[in-house]
Amino acid sequence: MPYRAPVADFRFLMDHIVGFSDVAATDTFSEATPDMVDAILTEAAKMSEEVLAPLQRNGDLHPATLENGVVRTSPGFGDGYKAIAEGGWIGMSASPENGGMGLPMTLTTAVNEMMSAACLSLQLNPLMSQGQIEALEHHASDEIKETYLPKLISGEWCGTMNLTEPQAGSDVGALRTKAEPNGDGSYAITGQKIYISWADNDFTENVCHLVLARLPEAVAGTKGISLFMVPKLIPDADGNPGERNDLRVVSLEHKLGLHGSPTAVMEYSGAKGWMVGPENGGMAAMFTMMNNARLGVGVQGIGAADGAYQHALGYAMDRKQGKAPGTGAIIEHADVRRMLAGMKADIFAARAIALMNAVAIDMATATGDASWKARAAFLTPICKAFGTDTGIAVASTGVQIHGGMGFVEETGAAQYSRDVRVTAIYEGTNGIQAMDLVARKMMDGGEIAQSLIEEIQDGAEAAKATHGDMATAVWNAAESLRETTEWLAAQKDLTQRFAGAVAYLRAFARVLGGHAHLQAAMSGDEARGKLATFYINRLLPEHAGLLAEVRTGADNLMSITNDELAA
The missing domain is CATH 2.40.110.20 (Butyryl-CoA Dehydrogenase, subunit A; domain 2)
Structure with missing residues (x-):
């Protein structure tokens, strides 16, 4: 099944879920009109589908090599990179003063996901350049900016x-x-x-x-x-x-x-x-690049998930096995449908979180409001960790849907799983993201976390008249998250926080995903409403076990000695 960029999903999320209209209403991003957004997404989709996606297998089967000190890249990668550079996709959010487009990070995030889904190994190159561009814009001398930024933005370097x-x-x-x-x-x-x-x-x-x-x-x-x-x-x-x-x-x-x-x-x-x-001052400057990259890596995970999902969906629609009703393809089996629906629902949730993060960055840029900056900082580790965990889980499920053929390299299913695995490791492991969330990002006593939870509960209250059961489930999940956030913020011993950090981050992502799905159901779109019902009934309940784990603290973990672990 050829890769198909999810332009309709991006447009839907921007219109109904993440508040992109607020970004477009600012003076800074006033040019991001609906027509321009459609044009950007459509052109990026075309490049991703037609130019980058055919390179996916080349990178795996014909790896980059080192010959006499010179790196030789995979067949077609040079042409693929040229298409990215000449399309202006590297410098989308860079300053126009140096040749960038000055577009919202929300659009860059959408484009990066499409490129990641099409060919993750090549997309990593411009992602590194984007992070470097932002670091230089914020920290470099005028001389360095003048020498390097135009070349990096154009893709010449x-x-x-x-x-x-x-x-x-x-x-x-x-x-x-x-x-x-x-x-x-x-x-x-x-x-x-x-x-x-x-x-x-x-x-x-x-x-x-x-x-x-x-x-x-x-x-x-x-x-x-x-x-x-x-x-x-x-x-x-x-x-x-x-x-x-x-x-x-x-x-x-x-x-x-x-x-x-x-x-x-x-x-x-x-x-x-x-x-x-x-x-x-190197760490402050490098963190500018790393924070940009952490959003980008979260999006890489989501892109890989979407590529793996589409690959598995195509196989499930064609593969005849067992006594399945309807078409006779394995997609008619309840368990295969469960896997596909779970993949699709989690991709939507992770994509929504990434775009929420990007919108917060754009609003901070456009308004200078410290609360938007804090919101973006809080969402970044959630986006990075949940996006990449979703990529890994969805790619693994994609192999499972292929059955034995998923373990055979010729089908290409395993490549998604192998390629995405590192995203949970680089740019700060997901455990480090979680520790950052419960420590540095809670230095405000949990204020930003509680403001997000309040928004989720306000959205659920508004949905109760038409989507009572789902809205109540989301409101209750947010309330449990609020109570655990208060408990976590009260722990002065960071080890107590760190022991449950990964579980807390995932629970927060689960509840944010429930919020996004509930808002999607509120749009009146029947298909999105069905997917929201699936997520809220089947996936959202995971938050309860995660939050219970958080509140057990560290004592039952740290009491296990090294010798006992080695026994």
Whole structure:
């Protein structure tokens, strides 16, 4: 079944669920009229369906390779990237001052999902550039902006993020890469970085690396880290790629999936770099890029889920097996239909959360209102973790629907499962997202969480007249979430919070999904109403067990000794 971009779903969510009309009503995004939105979504869908989707299997069957220090990419990826760049899709939300479109992040989020569903391994390249563009817009000097932003936005150059080292994974503060002043405003960067996505390619003129490193005499930990722009080719006086910098791809990782996306070990041997942001301010600058990427990675999970769902749906509609009623295809079996409905319902919920997140970012950008910024920050870990967990679960279910053929590589079902698995790991593991949610994002005592819960309950109250049972179920779920949020915020020992963090994040996502489905049912669309009934009756109840887990605290977990775990 060929990939079909879910343009109607995006349009529906923007019109009925996530409040995109508020974004379009601002002066900043006044050009995002319904006609423009339709044109953007339609053109991105066409590119994703016709150009990117045919490359999906190429990346898996013909992985990127390293030949004499040069990365050779999968067949057709160069043409696919060219279509992305020439369409202006990389710089959709970038500032028009540097060649961007200045469009809402909500639209970029929709387009990124379509590209992820079509060919996740290629889409990861422009996603990295988008994050770098935002980091430079917020933190770089005017000189660096003028040199790099137009090229990154046009796609002539692409960007990467270099954080991880062999001894410094999630503990970024343990990094050892050094940055020594050259005396001319530049720095000599020396060290090794690992797991660098799209560290090199054979289709862009230059690759621009944002590298975290430590200045001489810098304090230990994250407070002593600075950020540097370290290009593969050093721009000359005219801003064109010049001499080769002293950096290299040492090797490419042999990965479970995403074979078309080269993941490299990078070696910097006194490579020339320029500081981005202030001395020892590297983490603040890098977090700008990482937060952009966390929304983007959540959307990658949703895109992979949609690709896997459509693949499984096509198989289920064609495959004849057993004594099924109707067409005789396996889609007529109750259990297969249960799996497909669960996949579709969770994709809708995750997509709604991602667009809620993007709308909050847009409203913060347009209004400068701190409450919108806080809302976006709160939703980001939920979007990242639930979006990628949904991708993994849906892709796994897709294999199950294929039966034995799902375990056979020729069907392509397993690729979705292998490709999406890493999304729960990179840009901060999902466990770290959950810990961030219950700690940093609750430094306000749970105020933002409670405001979201109040909106959910207000929506449920409004729905009770026409959708009584479903509305009551959503209201009650939100009330349980409110009570648990109060309990969680009252815990001063963070270990008590962390023990139930993953369960709390998933419960919050479940309730947000119930809210989105209830609002969809309120639209009067019969098919969406049926899917909402399925979600609220079958999937939403999961929240109760999750919240019970949260409130058990940490004692029964931490009392289990290391020796007992190893016994």
